[in-house]
Amino acid sequence: MTVILASSSPRRKELLQKSVTDFLIKPADIDETVAPHESPLDYVERMAKEKAAPIVSEHPDDIVIGCDTTVVLGDLIMGKPKTDDDARSMLAQLSGTIHHVLTSVYIYTKEKVYQKTETVEVDFYELTSTDIENYLSTGEHRDKAGSYGIQGQGALFVKETRGDYYSIVGFPIGYVHQVLKEIL
Structure with missing residues (x-):
């Protein structure tokens, strides 16, 4: 199995x-x-499944891992920014707030599907427009849900987290490792 x-x-x-x-x-x-009236939890789980589905179809005898991560402020789902202005808006909205990062992972084998969704609370400092502009100049925001990466310069915005750090990064490696130990 691959x-x-x-x-x-x-x-x-x-x-x-x-x-x-x-x-x-x-x-x-x-x-x-995002589908109309779709909850953040339903959305992140659907995305993780849909990312894995075509690969599972092509490789039914292998182990396929599908993941998705989204940032949620209230009921607002923040995916990856489409433009720098989009990122600027997201970061301004996250400034001084407590928001949630949801990461869902599906691990498909021929015999079984393993699934876990983590919700992590992230508390941001107040961000100035200079903070936001300096961060945008790094380009780091471009492929990140919520327009920031906690493992990079985005760490400077984080006051506190409650939950699995690696789920904020987008991959709950502890859980994935335990499942792979069981399978392999």
Whole structure:
């Protein structure tokens, strides 16, 4: 059995390498639009499933890992920013708030599907417009839900977290490792 990561995220690749050294990367191209009246939990779980589904169809005898991460402020789902203005708006909204990061992971095998969704609380400092502009100039925000990466310069915005740090990064490696130990 081959382990296949259904994601092009360099952070997920780096974290999975802590558990297994030999795996394939096969990201799926899916529509990440939020469905009308879809809750953040339903959305993040649907995205993780849909990212894995075409890869599972192509590789039914292998282990396929699908993940998704989203940032939620109240009922507002914040995916990846489409533009710098979009990122600027997201960061301004997150400034001085407590928000949630939801990460869902599905691990498919021929015999069983393993699933876990983590919700982590993140408390942001107040951000000035200079803080936001300096961060945007790094380009780090471009492929990140909520427009920030806690593992990079975005760490400067975080006052406190409650929950699994690696779920904020986008890959709950402790859980994934325990499942892979059971399977492999």
